[in-house]
Structure formats: C-alpha cells, structure tokens
Amino acid sequence: MKKFFTALIGGTxxxxxxxxxxxxxxxxxxxxxxxxxxxxxFLWAKHALRNAKDAVAKARRKSGWSNWWRKSKTPxxxxxxx
Numbered sequence: 001m002k003k004f005f006t007a008l009i010g011g012t013x014x015x016x017x018x019x020x021x022x023x024x025x026x027x028x029x030x031x032x033x034x035x036x037x038x039x040x041x042f043l044w045a046k047h048a049l050r051n052a053k054d055a056v057a058k059a060r061r062k063s064g065w066s067n068w069w070r071k072s073k074t075p076x077x078x079x080x081x082x
Contacts, residue, residue, distance in 0.1 A: 003041050010037035010045070 014034030020027035032052060038045035 006037065006041040010034050010041075013037055 011034070014031060014037075017027050017030030017032075017034050020030055032049070035045050035049040035052060039049045
C-alpha cells in the first residue's frame, strides 16, 4: 500500500514538473522532487535521479557558474591607508 501511494504522489509531482517545462514555473526542480519521492521506493527512479544530478553538476561546471560564485564570495584585498 505504501508503494502505491508513493508512486501516486511521486508520479503526480513528476508529471506536474513535466507540465511546468512549458508552463511558467520551476519545472526542472519539480521533476527532481518527483524523482526524489519515487526514488524512496523504486530503483529505476534512484538511477534516474542520480543521472539527473550528474547532468546538473556537469552543466554547472560547463557554465562556469560555480567559479563566478566563488569569485564573488572572496573578500577584496585591504587598501593601504592614504
């Protein structure tokens, strides 16, 4: 019974995320949430979630977003007194 409800809720969240890819909203995040729910009970969803996380990490590395974030967090060098 638990597996059925997990599949029902996770599938609904997943399908909502797919719909949000063409509608305004955070489609990719909702899809990842649906996969995370399904991954608690299904091995195929666990593999799909891992592949999705790897794809997001690869896209972040290629975009340079993490380098930009690190550069913006470093404090500026102190200025000598005038």
